[in-house]
Amino acid sequence: MNQKIGFIGLGQMGRPMCRRLLAAGFDLVLHDLDPEVAAPLLAQGAAWAGTPAEVARACRVVITCLPTPQAVEEVVLGPTGLRAGWQPGDLYIDMSTNAPSLIRRLAQEAAQIGVGVLDAPVSGGTVGAEAGTLTIMVGGEAAWLDKVRSLLEPLAARIFHMGEVGCGNVAKLVNNLVGLACNSISAEGMVLGVKAGLDPQILYELMTVSTADNWSLRQYPRTVFKRNFAPGFKINLAHKDLTLALALGREHGVPLAVAEAVKADLEAAIAAGLGEQGVDAVILPREARTGVVVGGPTQEHQPKGVATWS
Numbered sequence: 001m002n003q004k005i006g007f008i009g010l011g012q013m014g015r016p017m018c019r020r021l022l023a024a025g026f027d028l029v030l031h032d033l034d035p036e037v038a039a040p041l042l043a044q045g046a047a048w049a050g051t052p053a054e055v056a057r058a059c060r061v062v063i064t065c066l067p068t069p070q071a072v073e074e075v076v077l078g079p080t081g082l083r084a085g086w087q088p089g090d091l092y093i094d095m096s097t098n099a100p101s102l103i104r105r106l107a108q109e110a111a112q113i114g115v116g117v118l119d120a121p122v123s124g125g126t127v128g129a130e131a132g133t134l135t136i137m138v139g140g141e142a143a144w145l146d147k148v149r150s151l152l153e154p155l156a157a158r159i160f161h162m163g164e165v166g167c168g169n170v171a172k173l174v175n176n177l178v179g180l181a182c183n184s185i186s187a188e189g190m191v192l193g194v195k196a197g198l199d200p201q202i203l204y205e206l207m208t209v210s211t212a213d214n215w216s217l218r219q220y221p222r223t224v225f226k227r228n229f230a231p232g233f234k235i236n237l238a239h240k241d242l243t244l245a246l247a248l249g250r251e252h253g254v255p256l257a258v259a260e261a262v263k264a265d266l267e268a269a270i271a272a273g274l275g276e277q278g279v280d281a282v283i284l285p286r287e288a289r290t291g292v293v294v295g296g297p298t299q300e301h302q303p304k305g306v307a308t309w310s
């Protein structure tokens, strides 16, 4: 297989993923709406293409890592999209968190010209992308996955084949539905505990060895305790994921009452101007409402003048 790989979508996730692929020896051809984000990767030897179609002409395998289904559809089917440059035998891998229905439709379009499609969304955040320890959940033909395992391996600690095309995103939406519920309820619990007189650091230590333990809570030493709400995973993207999960629930007649509450929670954070902050920032409106700061490492060691959102 030609080792020249196309990569479109150089955001919080795409950039570190590209750094790892370059380090693993792949030749990359890059594209993004914003050419400036590519500069450090071009300095490391990657090439630039002006449109997705040019990327597809240059590479037999193209990866996208884009924010929304609308962006994916534009990049694949738009007038200068991948489809305009595809050749029979090419493979397209979408690593965005996407609607299963869209990736299935794109796979049907691609099949008409003999192009294979895998959906391969990821979990593990920007930290996992930097370290190459993402979890990748793949939908599509096992034979295609086998052909590109060596491409995905520098990015991932675990690769799961979930079933036919679209199943990668079903898995990802279920994962994020559960993960984002943990994110909101962890913020709620921590604010309640601190307001009712507990030390946040001791509460954190207790819960991470008790039944409340979860991935979002374990980010607190890096995020909430340090008052670091830079993305990471933006609240706007988390809201997109919840919206897609709720649509999947409606499609299959599955009621998702908790997910509805989490979506409303994210909408409250977006209304407070926090959409482009990391998802841990859902704690900020709660802190502002209750007058507490879930700082660390302990209340008495907390620096004076810790920023509170208002």
Ligand code: NAD
Residues within 6 Å of the ligand: 008, 009, 010, 011, 012, 013, 014, 031, 032, 033, 034, 037, 065, 066, 067, 068, 071, 072, 074, 075, 095, 096, 097, 098, 122, 123, 124, 125, 126, 232, 233, 234, 237, 241
């Ligand atoms: P981001 O918003 O940081 O980056 C998206 C990039 O795509 C930007 O550089 C933007 O300019 C580019 N883009 C948008 N529309 C485009 C178009 N039409 N053509 C070309 N480029 C376009 O997003 P991110 O955080 O990197 O997330 C990417 C995907 O990965 C999303 O689907 C997200 O849900 C998913 N994801 C993110 C995380 C995370 O922690 N950030 C974790 C797992 C999965």
